[in-house]
Amino acid sequence: MPIPPFLAQLRQKIGTDLVLLPTIVVIARDAQDRILFVHDRDSDSWTLPGGIIEPGESPADAAVREVWEETHVLARLTRIVAVVGGADCVTTYSNGDQIAWVATVFAARVEHGTPIADGAETKAARFLDAQAMGRTPLRADTRRFLEAEQASEAGTYFQAAAWRPE
Numbered sequence: 001m002p003i004p005p006f007l008a009q010l011r012q013k014i015g016t017d018l019v020l021l022p023t024i025v026v027i028a029r030d031a032q033d034r035i036l037f038v039h040d041r042d043s044d045s046w047t048l049p050g051g052i053i054e055p056g057e058s059p060a061d062a063a064v065r066e067v068w069e070e071t072h073v074l075a076r077l078t079r080i081v082a083v084v085g086g087a088d089c090v091t092t093y094s095n096g097d098q099i100a101w102v103a104t105v106f107a108a109r110v111e112h113g114t115p116i117a118d119g120a121e122t123k124a125a126r127f128l129d130a131q132a133m134g135r136t137p138l139r140a141d142t143r144r145f146l147e148a149e150q151a152s153e154a155g156t157y158f159q160a161a162a163w164r165p166e
Helices: 005-014 059-071 130-135 140-154
Strands: 019-029 035-040 045-047 050-052 074-084 090-092 098-112 122-128
Touching (some): 019 059, 019 140, 045 140, 050 059, 098 140
Parallel strands (some): 019 098
Antiparallel strands (some): 035 122, 074 098
């Protein structure tokens, strides 16, 4: 689903102005330890499955739903990898809509399914091994999520706080 109904209604009131949204991202691995990627239609780039958490929806349910909607793969979440937000987490879509986001990044295992793009949000969906990832142009935020996964081996990753009282 390209834009959730609650956000479409909000956009009717505020236009393309910046909105802060909770989101999820999923790093889903298959039995061969390859990672599931999607070719995002709006940005025309490869990224991880993910999207907006809808009102009343848990982050875990949003994660499983987004992977299914974008790839037709059923994922079983295994842990929270990271919570990512900040100055680099701002997106302007091709229609001018602006969002800032805070993402809960989940690790997952594929339960079943063969990746199939949804045709609306995603142009392609496939598993990539480390070698293929090195040859594939990935969005900068996707690389950030993968780096957070590596950094999270000792626990959930989060960016260190820089704020101090004056």
